[in-house]
Amino acid sequence: MRAKHLILLSVIGIALGVAPAAKAAPSSVTDAALSPAQQREAKAIGGQVNCLCGCLTTVNRCPHLHCSMKAQEKSFIAADIKAGKPPRTVIQDLVLHYGVKILPAPPPRGFNLTAWMLPGFGLIVGLVVAVDLARRWRRHPAATDGTNPVPLDPKILAAIEEERKSVE
Amino acid sequence: MNQFGTIALIAGLAFAVYGAVVGAVAGKLRSSRMLKSAERAVVAFFASITLAIIAVEYNLLTNDFHSAYVAEHSNRALRLLYKIPALWSGQEGSLLFWTWLLSIYVLLAVLLNRRKNRQLMPYVISIALAVGTFFASITFFLANPFNRLAETSPNGLQPFTPADGNGLNPALQYHSMVIHPPMLYLGYVGFVIPFAFAMSALITRQLGDNWIRVTRRWTMVPWMFLGTGILLGANWAYFVLGWGGYWGWDPVENASLLPWLAATAFLHSVMIQEKRGMLKVWNMVLIILTFFLSIFGTFLTRSGIISSVHAFAQSNIGSYFSVFLGVIAAFSLTLLFLRLDYLKSENRLDSVISRESGFLFNNWILLAAVFAVLWGTIFPILSKAVEGVTVTVGPPFFDRVMVPIGLLLLLLTGAGPLLAWRKTSFQSLKRNFTLPLIVAAVAGILLYVGGVRKLDPWMSLSLCAFVAACVLGEFYKGARTRMKTAGEHFIQALYNLTMKNTRRYGGYVIHLGIVMLFVGFSGLAFKSETQGLMRPGDILQADGYLLRCENITRGQTANYKYTTVSLSVTHHGRAIGVLKPQKRFYLASQQPITHVAVHPSLAQDLYVVLAGRDPGTGKAVIQVFINPLVEWVWIGGIVMFLGTLLALVPSRAEREIAEIRRKKDLVVEAERAG
Amino acid sequence: MLLATAILLTVGLMIYVAAPLLAPEGPEESVLPIDVTLQSDLKRRRMVIYDNLQDLEFEFKAGKIAPEDYESLRRNYLAEAAQLMLASQDQEKMSEHEALIEREVAAQRAALRKAAPQSYACPKCGYENPLPVKFCGECGAKMPGQ
Numbered sequence: 001m002r003a004k005h006l007i008l009l010s011v012i013g014i015a016l017g018v019a020p021a022a023k024a025a026p027s028s029v030t031d032a033a034l035s036p037a038q039q040r041e042a043k044a045i046g047g048q049v050n051c052l053c054g055c056l057t058t059v060n061r062c063p064h065l066h067c068s069m070k071a072q073e074k075s076f077i078a079a080d081i082k083a084g085k086p087p088r089t090v091i092q093d094l095v096l097h098y099g100v101k102i103l104p105a106p107p108p109r110g111f112n113l114t115a116w117m118l119p120g121f122g123l124i125v126g127l128v129v130a131v132d133l134a135r136r137w138r139r140h141p142a143a144t145d146g147t148n149p150v151p152l153d154p155k156i157l158a159a160i161e162e163e164r165k166s167v168e
Numbered sequence: 169m170n171q172f173g174t175i176a177l178i179a180g181l182a183f184a185v186y187g188a189v190v191g192a193v194a195g196k197l198r199s200s201r202m203l204k205s206a207e208r209a210v211v212a213f214f215a216s217i218t219l220a221i222i223a224v225e226y227n228l229l230t231n232d233f234h235s236a237y238v239a240e241h242s243n244r245a246l247r248l249l250y251k252i253p254a255l256w257s258g259q260e261g262s263l264l265f266w267t268w269l270l271s272i273y274v275l276l277a278v279l280l281n282r283r284k285n286r287q288l289m290p291y292v293i294s295i296a297l298a299v300g301t302f303f304a305s306i307t308f309f310l311a312n313p314f315n316r317l318a319e320t321s322p323n324g325l326q327p328f329t330p331a332d333g334n335g336l337n338p339a340l341q342y343h344s345m346v347i348h349p350p351m352l353y354l355g356y357v358g359f360v361i362p363f364a365f366a367m368s369a370l371i372t373r374q375l376g377d378n379w380i381r382v383t384r385r386w387t388m389v390p391w392m393f394l395g396t397g398i399l400l401g402a403n404w405a406y407f408v409l410g411w412g413g414y415w416g417w418d419p420v421e422n423a424s425l426l427p428w429l430a431a432t433a434f435l436h437s438v439m440i441q442e443k444r445g446m447l448k449v450w451n452m453v454l455i456i457l458t459f460f461l462s463i464f465g466t467f468l469t470r471s472g473i474i475s476s477v478h479a480f481a482q483s484n485i486g487s488y489f490s491v492f493l494g495v496i497a498a499f500s501l502t503l504l505f506l507r508l509d510y511l512k513s514e515n516r517l518d519s520v521i522s523r524e525s526g527f528l529f530n531n532w533i534l535l536a537a538v539f540a541v542l543w544g545t546i547f548p549i550l551s552k553a554v555e556g557v558t559v560t561v562g563p564p565f566f567d568r569v570m571v572p573i574g575l576l577l578l579l580l581t582g583a584g585p586l587l588a589w590r591k592t593s594f595q596s597l598k599r600n601f602t603l604p605l606i607v608a609a610v611a612g613i614l615l616y617v618g619g620v621r622k623l624d625p626w627m628s629l630s631l632c633a634f635v636a637a638c639v640l641g642e643f644y645k646g647a648r649t650r651m652k653t654a655g656e657h658f659i660q661a662l663y664n665l666t667m668k669n670t671r672r673y674g675g676y677v678i679h680l681g682i683v684m685l686f687v688g689f690s691g692l693a694f695k696s697e698t699q700g701l702m703r704p705g706d707i708l709q710a711d712g713y714l715l716r717c718e719n720i721t722r723g724q725t726a727n728y729k730y731t732t733v734s735l736s737v738t739h740h741g742r743a744i745g746v747l748k749p750q751k752r753f754y755l756a757s758q759q760p761i762t763h764v765a766v767h768p769s770l771a772q773d774l775y776v777v778l779a780g781r782d783p784g785t786g787k788a789v790i791q792v793f794i795n796p797l798v799e800w801v802w803i804g805g806i807v808m809f810l811g812t813l814l815a816l817v818p819s820r821a822e823r824e825i826a827e828i829r830r831k832k833d834l835v836v837e838a839e840r841a842g
Numbered sequence: 843m844l845l846a847t848a849i850l851l852t853v854g855l856m857i858y859v860a861a862p863l864l865a866p867e868g869p870e871e872s873v874l875p876i877d878v879t880l881q882s883d884l885k886r887r888r889m890v891i892y893d894n895l896q897d898l899e900f901e902f903k904a905g906k907i908a909p910e911d912y913e914s915l916r917r918n919y920l921a922e923a924a925q926l927m928l929a930s931q932d933q934e935k936m937s938e939h940e941a942l943i944e945r946e947v948a949a950q951r952a953a954l955r956k957a958a959p960q961s962y963a964c965p966k967c968g969y970e971n972p973l974p975v976k977f978c979g980e981c982g983a984k985m986p987g988q
Contacts, residue, residue, distance in 0.1 A: 050560055061411035104562035106547070111555050115547045119540035119569045126539075130532040134525050137446070137517035152917075156924045163927075164892050175848040179855065186859065204862035212855040219851065286875050376883045443894060445887070514887075518918070588907050589894065590915055595908030649904040 034078055042077050045087055049073065049094055049102050058104060073098075170235060170314040173223030177308050180216035180267070183209045184300040191294030195287075195371065203286070206293045210278045213300060214271040221268050224261060224313050228254050234329040237261060237313045243335035243756040245726035253346045254336050256353070259470065259485075260313035265350075266466065267303040269357040274300065277361050277386070285382060291368035292361075299360050302492050310485050335756025338728070342408050348400040352424055355394025356462045359427060361386040362434075363459035363500075366452055370503045375510045380441050380451065385816065387438075387455070391431045392812040398424050399805035410762035410777045412697065412793035414801065417566040422545045423465035426538055430458040433534040436527050443589065444524060445514030449504070450531070452511065456500045461538070463493055468545070519591030526584040533577045540569045571624055575631060578686050581679050582635030585642060603641060608634035625693040632683045632690070639676050639683070646673075667820060674815025681811055684804030691772070691797025699779075701787035702733070710792040713774055714738045718746070720788055728752040733778050733788050737767060749778040749790070772796040884930045891923045 034042060043060065051062035053069035059077075062070045076097065080090040094102050106112035187209030194202035224237065228251050233239040241254045241261070255261040274296040281289050307313070319328040339345075362383040369379035401421065406414035415421060434454040440447045467489035517524055544561045551559045586600040611633030612626065620626045643662065650661035666673040700708040702717040709715075718734040732750045736743070747765035754761065767774040775793040782789050898919065902912040962971035962985070969980035976985055 050562070057411060057416065061413075099557070101558045101560050104560055105565035105568075106551065106559040106561060111551065112559060115544070115551075115559075115561060115565065116569075118543050119536070122539040122543070123536040123573070126532045126536045130528050134517055134520055134528060137513070137524075138520070139516075152920060152924050156927050157920065159927055159931075160888075160920065160923050163888065164895075169844065172844045172848045175845070175852060179852040183855070183859065201862045201865070205859055208859045208862065212859050215855060216852070219848070376886070443890060515922075586906070588901065588911065588915070589898075590918065591911065593908055593911045596906065596911050599908065600906055645904040645906060646900075649900060653903065 033082060038081050041087060042074070042081050045077050045081075045090055046074065048091060048104065049077075050104055052098060052102060073102075169223045169226045169230075169232065170316055173220045173227075173314045174312075176216045176219035176223060177264075177304065177312075177314070180213055180220060180271070181301065181304040181308055183213040183216060184297045184304050187213060187297040188294050188301055191290045191292075191297065195290030195294065195368075198287075200286075203290050203293075206290060207278050210271075210274050210293055210297065213297065214275045217264070217268045217271045217304070220264060220313075221255070224255055224264065225252060228252070231333070233331070233333050234316055234327060235313075236315045236317050239317055239330050239333045241333065241336055243333040243727075245756065246333075246336055247341075247727070249343075249346065250336055250341050253340070253349070256349045257336055257340050258313075260307065260311040260315075262349070262353075262470065263303060263307040263311050264313050266353055266357060267300060267307055269350075269353050270296070270300050270303060270360060273358055273361050277364075281382075285378070287372050287374060288365060288368040288379065288382075291371050292364040295364040295367050296360050299364075306485055306488060310488065333756065335727075335754060338752065338754040338757055338759050338761040339408055341754075341761075342404055344400050344404045344407070348397055348404055350397075351393050351400055352397030355390045355392075355397050355424070356427065356466055358390025358393060359387070359431065359459045359462040361390075362455050366455045367500060367503060370452070370507045373507065373510055375448065375507065377442055377445070380438055383455065384435070384438050384442075387431055387435055387458070388812060388816055391428065391435060392809060392816075394424065394428045394431070395812075396805065396809050398428060399802070403802060406798070407764050407766065408761065410764050410779075410791075412695065412775055412777070412791075412795060413692070414798070417544070417563050419545050420469050422541050423468040425541055426545075427458050427462040427465055429534050429538045429541070430454060430461050433531045433538075434458055436530050436534075440524055440527050446517070446524065448511040448513065449508065452504050454531075456497075456504070457538075460493065460496055460500075461542075463489070463496060467493065521587065521592045521597070523584070523587045523589045523592075526580065526587045530577075530580050530584055533573060533580060537570065537573050537577070540573060541566070544569065574686070574689070575624075575627055578628065578631045578635060578682070581682050582631070582638035585676065585679070586638055600638075600641075604634050604637035607637035622693050625690040628686055628690040632686050635679065635683050639679050642676055643673070666814070667817075670817045670819045671815045674811050674813075674817070677811030677814055678808050679811075681804045681806075681808030684800045684807055686804075688797050688799070688801030688804060691795065691800070694796045696794045698792045700790050700792070701782050701785055702735075702790050703787045706787075708735075708790060708792065710774075711794045712740050713792070713794070715747070715776070715790070715792065717788070717790075727756070728754045731778065731781075731788075733790065735765075735776060735790070737774065739774075744774075747774070747776050749776045751778045751780065768799050770797075770799055773798045881930065881933055884926050884933065888923050888926045888930075891919050891926070895919045895923075 046059040047061075049059055051057060051059045051067065051070045051073065053062060053067050059070055059073050073094070076094065077090055080093055085093070091103075100106065100112075106115050108116045187206050190202055190209065191206040193199070194206050226232075227235045227238045228242050229248075231238065231242070231244055237258060237260050238254075241258045242251055246254070256265045274293065277292060277296070278289070281292075285292075317328045317330070318325045320326075365379050365383045365386065369375055398421070401424070402414040405416070434451065437447050437451055437454060441451050467486065470485060470489070519525075544565055547561045548559055551557060582604065583601075586604075588596055608630050612630040615626055615629050620629060643665070646665045647658055647661040650656055650665050651658060654661070654664070656664060696711055698708065698710040700706070702708060702715075704717050704719050706717045707714060708717075715735045715737050718736055721732050721734070723730055723732075730750055730752045732748050735747045735749070737745060737747055744767055747767060749765040750763040752761050752763060753759070762777055762779070765776045767776075773793075773795040775795050777791040777793075779789040779791050781787070895916065898907070898912065898915055901907050902909075907915070962974055963969065964971065964978035964981060964983060965986060966983040967978060967981040969978055971979050971985070977983065978985055
């Protein structure tokens with residue numbers, strides 16, 4: 001039920017938001033009009049951009065049978081390829097047309113760069129903290145000294161041995 | 169039955185509130201009879217919520233479509249097998265189910281601690297039931313599964329009973345979907361208990377490692393369920409969604425991964441505290457984080473603030489969850505801060521090359537993974553807030569970020585257990601690492617020669633060889649020592665070795681499971697895909713496989729229409745059987761769904777999807793994926809599950825201690841009886 | 843009918859929950875027992891070290907640990923155990939001392955209680971001195987005994 005709503009909503013959204021732009025794109029071009037090499041290229045691009053129908057996967061993986069959004073994007077790609085544009089340009093055109101959200105990951109520019117930087121940054125900060133912690137631990141004035149242990153009282157040792165035997 | 173359920177739910181809510189308050193008072197006054205009453209409130213809470221669950225199930229099984237919940241999530245033609253799990257297919261039922269599982273966990277905690285931890289229990293009950301209060305009230309006030317349908321008519325609002333329901337989401341009508349959500353929930357919910365014990369230890373200042381020993385098991389159980397739940401979800405995605413993969417870094421998938429990673433870190437660093445009395449504050453932080461993330465995960469899943477393929481929940485409960493999360497964080501961190509003085513380390517680190525620092529680095533990597541996944545998951549919200557632009561953070565991002573982290577983790581999985589506690593000299597290092605390194609090098613060369621030329625899978629598989637050599641070496645060395653000292657034969661030695669320290673060797677088994685998971689993940693780099701249009705008699709070739717279309721059948725059941733394509737398959741000329749991919753169209757929900765046909769093998773899966781019907785030619789669109797090594801993911805999951813069970817078996821020493829305690833109790837009771 | 847059942851069940855559960863509060867309580871049950879005493883905590887920590895030692899010995903026998911490492915680690919663990927053992931013994935002595943002091947105090951108290959009925963009246967002037975004194979607080983005459 002909800003999934004249906006979602007699809008409906010996204011279809012409406014597309015109709016309202018993207019339709020004027022989509023009109024500009026030649027929507028009649030299909031895969032069939034391309035050579036096998038071009039078809040492979042189109043397929044490769046289809047794996048690099050999202051289907052915006054709400055399925056949250058790439059165009060190639062969109063599970064919907066008659067997905068108008070998928071069809072629209074595919075014909076957009078096909079048209080661009082037929083016009084002889086290289087894949088990079090096709091993707092740029094798609095972004096211009098549909099917005100950044102068509103890319104499955106944010107482009108590493110501007111604010112979006114933080115998306116890419118922060119995990120690495122976190123990893124490094126974590127390492128610094130861990131190393132610092134290890135260092136402080138080594139200086140920790142706790143119970144025993146690892147390097148030169150105190151001479152052990154034989155009486156205590158005997159008591160320990162006795163206790164060890166009693167628990168085993 | 170709706171009135172019955174409503175009363176049961178109100179009663180459950182009341183008992184939760186009562187138990188939370190009386191538990192805290194009992195702890196403050198150290199009153200034994202108030203604790204008794206609080207314990208009984210737990211029983212009553214469980215009983216009431218159970219009655220509410222029974223009421224929902226009764227409604228579902230009797231097709232009471234007057235109930236809004238039943239009308240929305242079930243229909244007459246739905247198979248009985250799927251009517252029961254319809255309970256957790258929607259918001260209202262899920263929250264009630266969550267509450268019920270919580271009540272089971274608290275009840276178990278009370279039953280298993282009737283004699284132990286008497287000072288801790290009042291607060292444990294209080295905190296767990298406070299969480300229970302939150303979920304019960306969300307269920308009752310905001311997502312009540314006992315709401316009834318009504319329609320406006322000239323005579324005002326009239327009760328309304330539709331002839332049939334909307335039906336269960338067809339994607340959920342699959343067998344692993346029946347157990348996936350309960351497993352996942354058992355994981356999410358279960359972290360309440362270790363959290364409650366930790367908080368109780370902080371409140372009562374009983375911060376010796378008593379709480380740690382109690383908590384360890386209570387963490388291992390939900391950890392096991394959560395991990396299994398995640399893999400069952402992956403399994404469902406693989407067989408139902410039909411895009412040839414099993415993990416898509418979807419927000420809801422990430423949400424379940426987060427507490428799992430944090431709990432994994434906790435389960436490891438707990439050992440340092442137990443053995444060496446160190447990392448006490450850190451362990452508190454980890455258990456708080458685990459619980460926080462498990463509630464956060466529930467929140468992501470249930471509030472729908474981030475869109476996801478699991479878009480089953482758009483609702484207004486998000487803000488309540490945010491407040492609840494804030495309360496948890498404020499309460500637990502304040503408490504921790506107030507008790508910092510009681511959490512001093514007992515020992516110091518002797519050497520940087522030691523098991524202790526191995527665990528430290530394990531924690532570092534796991535927490536970095538938590539951070540990266542969390543960051544990627546919430547980045548779309550941040551981006552929307554900061555720049556006003558919606559971006560998608562999908563698989564390319566996570567693959568890029570998580571692969572190096574995963575590989576580092578894999579390395580530690582093998583290397584960590586070989587480091588000795590306190591310090592490891594170069595001599596000892598040489599003894600332990602020579603053989604695994606040779607194995608890894610040989611594997612690396614063989615893989616390269618065998619054609620694995622991509623860096624990521626090559627490193628991953630070589631590391632897998634390294635870790636497997638490390639872990640199996642541990643078993644072998646241990647068994648050999650027992651053979652020498654106790655004169656046992658190999659199998660006997662292996663068995664005794666394992667049973668004497670189930671925790672350690674269970675842990676090693678889990679590490680082997682991890683190796684298998686990574687073997688499976690590595691296969692992703694080599695997957696290939698072919699597509700073809702077929703009608704009976706047509707042949708499709710895919711990487712050594714020949715698929716011949718035998719026939720296409722169409723039909724209808726009460727619940728759905730279907731198209732099935734029968735394909736006879738040969739692999740390098742050898743017949744391997746008939747695959748029948750199916751496409752279904754569910755009538756009640758008007759949704760199509762694919763049922764994938766898979767020919768599994770340890771080397772690779774042949775995965776065939778009936779994608780649809782080509783409008784031009786009328787032929788069936790058949791997608792064929794060759795997925796190398798996928799089966800290892802499921803095998804690894806099973807091995808990890810079994811390993812955890814093994815680690816949960818009390819070791820010989822623990823059983824003896826329990827026996828002594830039981831005898832002491834008997835003596836005390838006899839004395840009391842006079 | 844169902845409604846009545848639900849209400850009845852709820853009331854039943856309420857009685858069940860409230861019962862312990864209403865029942866008279868036995869003296870030994872009134873206070874929650876302590877989970878961990880200092881002595882048991884020390885012992886438990888020693889047990890952990892013994893475990894560690896056993897592991898160490900096993901790993902040494904399995905050839906995982908070089909002899910030098912083994913020797914120094916073993917000594918370290920023993921030193922830790924020794925410290926805990928000392929603390930334990932101190933604790934025991936402390937509690938013995940405390941018990942001794944307790945006993946002495948109790949004996950003194952008992953003695954005082956016995957002495958209490960005896961009065962500190964001055965044999966000369968008859969004044970009831972409030973405390974045991976050497977000389978009478980009224981007339982200054984020497985008091986007997988003490």
